[in-house]
Amino acid sequence: MQEQRYSRLKNCLQTILELEPELERLQLPGMFRNDLALLKQHFKKIEYIDFCEEDLQRLEMATAKFLEELRLPFSHISSVSTNRGLLQ
16 A cells, blocks of 8 residues: 555656756746755655655645646747656
C-alpha cells in the first residue's frame, strides 16, 4: 500500500519536473526556478518522506490544478512537447 503511495507521489513530482523546459520558456520569476531546483533535489529522497493518503490526495489535486493553470500560458508558446505524455 505504501509503495503505491510513493509511486503516486513520484508521478506528481515527475510530471511537474518534466515540464521544466517549457516552464523556463515562460520566463518565470527566479523564485519559481528556485522551487523547481528544490523539488529536483528532494525528488531523490522521497522514499524517506512520511505522508498520509490525505496529503497525497491534496498533492494530486494541486498538481492537476497546476497543470490546468498552465494550459493557457503553454498555448502561447510554440512547440510545447505533446509527445512527452504527462504522467498526471
